[in-house]
């Protein structure tokens with residue numbers, strides 16, 4: 001897969017997608033978002049890939065949507081093109097687990113991109129923010145909705161209204177990220193987490209992803225019913241038989257995604 005704005009590598013069942021616009025701190029322009037959609041669709045369909053890591057550079061995961069590209073746009077053009085609409089849909093369509101590995105700035109659309117992933121591991125130099133208010137706009141790829149669900153109303157309002165940045169320690173304390181690791185080890189730690197996931201039954205992993213995401217979309221009662229039915233459904237798989245037999249026989253399971 002050759003792209004202008006991304007570098008994609010596949011290593012031992014894990015895909016590493018690196019944002020590659022260093023001249024603009026990985027700002028998300030239309031080319032990058034289109035290529036990201038294409039890369040995710042390809043990796044999701046690739047049987048060799050069982051988990052995906054998205055990362056940027058040490059200085060910036062992504063410093064937001066591309067301000068240069070957006071600056072000349074008007075309402076009618078944005079509305080007709082449903083600007084940024086596809087970006088979210090591409091993530092929602094991806095069924096394999098996706099980890100964001102964030103180093104440096106994850107601002108505006110960059111923070112939103114990280115939040116569209118299934119979980120975020122960040123480096124100790126990470127800085128998250130939704131500074132769109134400084135540009136006379138508001139977040140446009142889910143920031144007001146997702147950040148509020150991650151960190152609660154008070155902190156989300158603070159971040160969106162003041163435009164201040166949140167460091168790694170605050171991000172972990174607030175539940176925005178799952179772990180903080182030393183900057184130099186970010187990619188290896190994220191790849192190790194993805195490799196761990198890649199060892200599991202892909203059926204279980206996809207069910208977990210659907211069920212956890214469902215908790216953001218529905219009532220507790222409906223979510224619990226969905227989870228219970230999916231739990232029942234996994235008993236129709238060979239991987240359930242293998243996983244439980246391996247436990248009882250005190251050996252490692254050999255999952256076959258069947």
Ligand code: CAA
Nearest residue numbers: 023024025027063064065066067068107108109139140141
């Ligand atoms: N869009 C386009 N270019 C960007 C960019 C962005 N979001 N962020 C940085 N760049 C460019 C700069 O213009 C600069 O390019 P030039 O050298 O050609 O001038 C280059 O990247 C390096 O940036 P700086 O010189 O500014 O680097 P710095 O270390 O001094 O500052 C920073 C880093 C604090 C991240 C600063 O670049 C900054 O504030 N960036 C903008 C952050 C922002 O406002 N993001 C929100 C965008 S709007 C959005 O995302 C809407 C949405 O929700 C969909």
